[in-house]
Each structure stands twice: as structure tokens, then as C-alpha cells.
Amino acid sequence: MYPGVGDLSHQARVLELVAVYIEVVEWFVNVGLLPEFPCEDLALVDDGYEAAGEFGAHRVPYPASALAKVYQRRRSELEKLSRSATDKTDILFIDGLVKRECNGDCLSSLWERDGGTGLYPPPSIQSLLRTYLLDGIPMHVKHSIVIYVFLDLAGLLESRRYTAAINQFIKFPSAFRLTPSFIKITQALWLLDHQDFTEAIDMLLDPLISMDDLKPWQHQCIIRAFLYQGQHQMALKYIRVQQPPLKDIEDIRLNLTVLLVNGLIHEAFQYQRQHCNEQ
Incomplete structure (x- = not known):
């Protein structure tokens, strides 16, 4: 890799993160989630909404x-x-x-x-x-x-x-x-x-x-x-x-449990035999 290429890649990645962040922030502003209107008590949400001040009905509590x-x-x-x-x-x-x-x-x-x-x-x-x-x-x-x-x-x-x-x-x-x-x-x-x-x-x-x-x-x-x-x-x-x-032993155990709790005893027995070497 040429000198400085790693730094440029890092800068490009950071710029991409910031660009998406700004895009999402703008979207949150447009739907009323920003400026943030925290609400500690859900029962007060409606009252807080009315008291939203200059932003009026555009603000949504979190x-x-x-x-x-x-x-x-x-x-x-x-x-x-x-x-x-x-x-x-x-x-x-x-x-x-x-x-x-x-x-x-x-x-x-x-x-x-x-x-x-x-x-x-x-x-x-x-x-x-x-x-x-x-x-x-x-x-x-x-x-x-x-x-x-x-x-x-x-x-x-x-x-x-x-x-x-x-x-x-x-x-x-x-x-x-x-x-x-x-x-x-x-x-x-x-x-x-x-x-x-x-x-x-x-x-x-x-x-x-x-x-x-x-x-x-x-x-x-x-x-x-x-x-x-x-x-x-x-x-x-x-x-x-x-x-x-089936990626690991836990997948096999889970599937076996599902068969057993559904009363499929014979199928569970066959399933266990099929996967016994993996266990």
C-alpha cells in the first residue's frame, strides 16, 4: 500500500459516517424528534406536548x-x-x-x-x-x-x-x-x-x-x-x-428440544441418531 493511502481510507470512512449522521439528524428534525423533548413520566406526555413552546405540535417526546x-x-x-x-x-x-x-x-x-x-x-x-x-x-x-x-x-x-x-x-x-x-x-x-x-x-x-x-x-x-x-x-x-x-451443537440441541416438547418422540430419536456424531 502506498504511503498515506491508509490515512485517506480512514478519512473517507469518517466522512461517510458523518454524512449519514447529518442526514439522519436532519430527518429527525423534520419529524419533530429534534430539538429533543425528554419526558420522564409517560403520563405527562400529552401535557408536555402542549407546552412545547415555539415548536408547538411539531415536537415528539422521548x-x-x-x-x-x-x-x-x-x-x-x-x-x-x-x-x-x-x-x-x-x-x-x-x-x-x-x-x-x-x-x-x-x-x-x-x-x-x-x-x-x-x-x-x-x-x-x-x-x-x-x-x-x-x-x-x-x-x-x-x-x-x-x-x-x-x-x-x-x-x-x-x-x-x-x-x-x-x-x-x-x-x-x-x-x-x-x-x-x-x-x-x-x-x-x-x-x-x-x-x-x-x-x-x-x-x-x-x-x-x-x-x-x-x-x-x-x-x-x-x-x-x-x-x-x-x-x-x-x-x-x-x-x-x-x-x-446447523452451525454448532446448540442448534442441534435446540431443534431436538423443539421436537421433544411437541411430543414428536420418534422423530426426536431419529434426529438424535442422525446427529449423534456431531454431539
């Missing part, structure tokens, strides 16, 4: 504390259901995404420095936006986290006065050129995290989803989420239709 309580409760519920699991963070998709796809503890450290716990949700809109300045995280992962936040906001901000903003949230994936497959995956796993099992399985089996876009840990997350929450038939349907690849 109830960070309310979101944090929702996810703290979900983690506690899943921990009780999965005491035998070796890695509980992979049961909640968003925790697995932050842990496994965000350059180690790069993103969690950022959220901690910004006053959060290091777990989802980000402590502020500004902290969410700073995700775009981090190197080593695929762009589609950054966009997926934003989509996840928007899905949460759409669920929490139920007042009709936020309808226009929520309709704009829907346009984010296409505005930033996220593929239909990644959009469907993010939506499906958000539904799974929120126990909307029927909608989740329907979307996970959508032909628009490319199996190449799902990582092995995500397949495991999906199967565990169904298993630990009593949705045994949905776990079976998922492995039958999507046939996730």
Missing part, C-alpha cells in the same frame, strides 16, 4: 424512563422463564443485537457514558443518533436500532396528535434504503420481543425475508423466545419452514 421500565420488566420475566439458559441476553432480540452486532461493547459503552445502563433503550435521542458516529457497526444494524425505537414510540405515544409523526416513522426504512428483508426481520423480532407471537411468526415466514440476512444467533433467539414462552408449535413451525442451518 419517554426514556418509561421505555427503560418496559424493558427491565421484560428482562425480569424472561429470566424467570429461562433459568436453564446459558446466555439469557439472546432471548430478547434487541439485547442480542446490541451485544453481538455492535462492535463488542462499543455501543453499550456509549449509552453508559450518556447516562444509560448500557442496555436498550438509549438514554436519549442524542445518544441514539451518536450511534451513527461509531465505526465498526454495519449501517443496516444502526438503522435497525432506530426502527426498533420508532416501533416502541408508536406503541407508547397513542394520542392522535402523534399520528402524523408516527406516519413519518414508517417512511424511515425506505428513506435510508434498508432492504425489505432487513425491515421485515426488525419488525418481526420487535413483535417477538413484545409477545405478539402470531404476528411475529407470520412475518418471520414472509418470503421477503432472505435467510442470508439472519445470523445463527438470531435463529437461536427466535427458537428460544418461542420455547421459553410456551409457543412450542410456533417454534416447530419455524424450524420446519425456514430450516435454519
